[in-house]
Amino acid sequence: MHVALPLYMYPSAGTWQPLYDALNNNPRVTFDIIVNPSNGPGGSLPDSDYISNISMINSYNNVNTLGYVHTSYGNRSLSDISSDIDTYQSWSTYTNSNISLNGIFVDETPASLDYYDYVGTIYNKIKSTMSHGNLVWTNPGVPVDASFYNIADMINAYENTYDNWMHQGGNSSIPQAMRSKSTVMLHSYPSGTETMASDVDDLVDAGYHGGLLIVDDQYTSFDPMWSTFTSEVGQSNANVKC
Structure with missing residues (x-):
């Protein structure tokens, strides 16, 4: 299981140190980390604090x-979402530091099938735009129809x-067949x-892709609880592999 982390705190001096400690202490655990400079990318590039810290995150192999x-x-309009995705893609062209991304986290995703084409358009935009990595991680926050896993x-x-x-009922709310592509945040x-x-x-x-x-x-x-959680993920993953 991966560690799912919405990293929504500003990277002032020392603020992200617990993350670096967890990455160093659990090298066999993969961390899926969401960066959010300004309820999205903000301007064309993040500020210097974000640049230095995203570059630091990207130096780890387990991220x-x-x-x-x-x-x-x-x-929200598809054109505004598309603009955000284009901005994130532009980070991969920044040459002074590696701030390229492995994909996009799509928050507040609608769960109704009425929005299937809307979500599919976002999925296709990410897949066709992001050149360094184009993972698509959506967040309805509730179980959804299995067809959404196609996008x-x-x-x-x-x-x-x-x-x-x-x-x-915990795990019983999410079908077994969906868990390998599902994350949960508690x-x-x-x-x-x-x-x-x-x-x-x-x-x-239970077989989840990631959790928190x-x-x-x-x-x-x-x-x-952060360090305890991440170390327990490492230990539990190792036990499963054994």
Whole structure:
């Protein structure tokens, strides 16, 4: 299982250090990291803090770096989304540092089949535009019709609180056949480590592509559970491989 990380905090001095520590301590775990400079790419290039830190992330072999775009659940124009994708692609032409991306994270993706063509247009745009890597990771935040997996490499099929996940039956809400291309993000995790190992084991054993267990519901800081979670993913992945 990969670690799914919405990296929505500004990279001021030392802020992303817990990420670098996790990358160094878990070299066999792949991290799918979403960067979001300004609710999207912002200007043509990110600022110097983002440039230096994205370049640092890209120096690791166990990372996929994805740029954030949003659809406002289908209310945002395709032309604006396309413009964001073009901007992210332009990062790959920056020669002073490696800030190229491996794909795009499409947030607030509509879950209704009425929007299938809309999402498909975004998928095709990413695939035809991104030259360094063109992973498409959509985020409806809920389970969706299986046909949506034809227009995404990964779908974040759950984004809600840990308590809600447990109340809904956890893994039973997402069909087994869909899990290898599904990620789940569980926030508001209880501030204790007693169940972390078993919870991670459950996600890994269920066969998800990626997952996240975190306390902060806004992804604006690295809480004390972060290092425990990432190390447990590494240990659980190793146990499965054995």
